[in-house]
Amino acid sequence: xxxSAPIELLNLQETPExxxxxxxxxxxxxxxxxxxxxxxxxxxxxxAKMRSEPLDHxxxxxxxxxxxxxxxxxxxxxxxxxxxxxxxxxxxxxxxxVALLSGIGPSEILFIDEIxxxxxxxxxxxxxxxxxxxxxxxxxxxxxxxxxxxPLNHFTLIGATTKTSLxxxxxxxxxxxxxxxxxxxxxxxxxxxxxxxxFLGAPLLPDAALCLGSRARGTPRIVKRLVRRVRxxxxxxxxxxxxxxxxxxxxxxxxxxxDGLNKLDRDVLTHILKDFDGGPVGVETxxxxxxxxxETLEDVIEPFLLRKGLLQKTPRGRxxxxxxxxxxxxxxxxxxxxxxxxxxxx
Numbered sequence: 001x002x003x004s005a006p007i008e009l010l011n012l013q014e015t016p017e018x019x020x021x022x023x024x025x026x027x028x029x030x031x032x033x034x035x036x037x038x039x040x041x042x043x044x045x046x047x048a049k050m051r052s053e054p055l056d057h058x059x060x061x062x063x064x065x066x067x068x069x070x071x072x073x074x075x076x077x078x079x080x081x082x083x084x085x086x087x088x089x090x091x092x093x094x095x096x097x098v099a100l101l102s103g104i105g106p107s108e109i110l111f112i113d114e115i116x117x118x119x120x121x122x123x124x125x126x127x128x129x130x131x132x133x134x135x136x137x138x139x140x141x142x143x144x145x146x147x148x149x150x151p152l153n154h155f156t157l158i159g160a161t162t163k164t165s166l167x168x169x170x171x172x173x174x175x176x177x178x179x180x181x182x183x184x185x186x187x188x189x190x191x192x193x194x195x196x197x198x199f200l201g202a203p204l205l206p207d208a209a210l211c212l213g214s215r216a217r218g219t220p221r222i223v224k225r226l227v228r229r230v231r232x233x234x235x236x237x238x239x240x241x242x243x244x245x246x247x248x249x250x251x252x253x254x255x256x257x258x259d260g261l262n263k264l265d266r267d268v269l270t271h272i273l274k275d276f277d278g279g280p281v282g283v284e285t286x287x288x289x290x291x292x293x294x295e296t297l298e299d300v301i302e303p304f305l306l307r308k309g310l311l312q313k314t315p316r317g318r319x320x321x322x323x324x325x326x327x328x329x330x331x332x333x334x335x336x337x338x339x340x341x342x343x344x345x346x
Contacts, residue, residue: 023199023224024073031074032195033188033220034067037179041071044177045078054107055079055156056176057130059115061164063303065221066181068160072111075158082108088117097125098135098150106153115159116166123171130157130174162299183218183307186210193223202231203240208247215251215260217304229254259308259331264290268301269310270332272320279319286318 025031028038048055055075060068069085076083082105091097091112104110112118118126129135133152138145159175161167172178184192190206190213197204204212204227212230216223233250234242255263271289272279283302287294292301302318305311310328312319320328 023196025070026074026077028074028078030195031067031071032191033184034071034181037071037181040179041075041177042078045075049079054154055109057157057174058159058177058179059167059172059175060158060160060179060181061167062162062181063183063219064162064299065219066183067220068181069111069113070220071181072109072158072160076109079107079109081156083111084108085111085113087113088115091118091122094122094125097122098137101125101129101135101152101155102150104153104155107155108153109156109158111158111160113160114162115171116161116163118171120168123168126157127170127174184216184220185218186214186216189213189216189218189220189223192220193227196224196227197231197242200227200231202227202234202242204230204242205244208242208244211244211247211251215256215258217260218307226251226254226256259310260304264292264301265305266332268297268305269320269328272311272318273325273328273332278322278325280314280317281319282317 023030028042031038045055058072058075060071062068072085073083084100084104086100091100100110125135129152133154135150135152137148137150139148157175159167159171164172164180187210190209193209193212193216194204194206197209208230212223212226216226230242230247230250233253234240234246237246239246251257257266261269267290268286271286272281275281275289283294283297287297290297302311302313306313309321310324312321
């Protein structure tokens with residue numbers, strides 16, 4: 001591998017005021033992927049602007065890393081309004097939310113991440129705020145306590161969650177726009193990789209970008225992270241352009257194989273194969289054997305393995321599909337199979 005090219009082209013021109021480490025789209029056209037959702041949101045946003053009204057409340061849900069927060073920023077930029085971002089776990093008391101709501105200007109957007117984690121008493125404050133644009137505040141204590149209705153500016157609430165089932169029905173029904181973000185295709189992630197590489201000033205060849213896109217687990221956040229790590233490898237090895245050979249070298253160093261599996265993926269599959277002969281095995285057992293918590297396995301590892309067809313959930317536990325057992329034994333345990341068995345496993 002030739003790493004003798006000059007390094008000057010890789011220098012990122014960054015001012016002290018600009019500390020953004022990945023590309024932030026400013027409009028729907030720059031936001032890559034999720035085409036169906038974008039087309040619908042364009043209509044909703046355009047209609048709201050034509051009526052000079054705030055956008056209806058929006059609920060975005062889907063796995064982590066798919067761009068829910070980024071999409072909220074794009075909506076705010078398209079509307080030309082201020083976006084205020086907070087997270088549900090830090091809103092512990094009703095007063096926290098009331099203070100936040102009272103500071104929102106006309107037509108501005110409040111974005112609440114992980115909205116399913118709102119405490120019940122805090123969530124109930126949102127009901128009147130979303131429908132009637134007012135909140136009831138209790139002043140005083142005991143017999144002298146009084147309830148005062150505090151009017152709010154008409155605003156838009158954008159809620160994001162990775163677990164829709166945990167969002168209460170009363171809260172869900174108050175959102176006028178509900179959209180689910182899906183995992184990205186490798187071609188879409190390739191375009192995101194090229195977009196971010198250009199932003200970083202780190203030239204990336206299309207074939208190398210496709211290599212990154214195909215191993216990013218369908219997630220833009222991961223492909224952006226991989227682009228930054230490839231830039232590091234290119235800079236240290238004095239490459240002016242990141243080609244496929246350099247990307248393969250970087251991914252190997254990061255422990256990501258040709259199927260997009262990382263070390264924890266392989267550990268999970270290896271334990272099922274080696275210790276349980278392909279399964280079934282319970283998730284609690286896998287968590288104990290890998291040293292990871294159950295939530296990480298269920299929310300991060302298993303969805304990818306299920307989509308790849310390398311894992312199945314059954315009432316008895318997790319198993320490896322029969323058609324993949326021979327392939328994974330060869331890949332993970334180094335067992336040599338016949339050519340016919342290898343093709344069957346692939």
